[in-house]
Amino acid sequence: MQxxxxxxxxxxxKELCLEPLGLSxxxxxxxxxxSRKTLSAIINGRAGISPEMAVRLSIAFDTSAQSWLxxxxxxxxxxxxxxxxxxxxxxxxxx
Numbered sequence: 001m002q003x004x005x006x007x008x009x010x011x012x013x014k015e016l017c018l019e020p021l022g023l024s025x026x027x028x029x030x031x032x033x034x035s036r037k038t039l040s041a042i043i044n045g046r047a048g049i050s051p052e053m054a055v056r057l058s059i060a061f062d063t064s065a066q067s068w069l070x071x072x073x074x075x076x077x078x079x080x081x082x083x084x085x086x087x088x089x090x091x092x093x094x095x
């Protein structure tokens with residue numbers, strides 16, 4: 001079942017991972033082994049969760065990498081579905 005307007009995974013990182021631990025973006029980026037710019041882009045919804053970042057997050061926050069990828073996929077699919085009627089696609093059938 002598809003969620004209604006799911007949050008960007010960056011919001012989840014900020015609200016459920018960083019804020020409860022009192023971590024700054026700089027400290028979290030250092031712990032994840034990425035640049036502050038990279039983590040900031042994710043938190044601010046300008047970049048998505050890659051498989052590698054999903055693994056990093058799973059290690060850092062004791063979660064599953066799959067859960068992070070699922071969140072990213074749900075977010076992207078919901079936004080793509082909003083433009084479904086604008087897509088110029090024809091049904092393909094056997095000849």
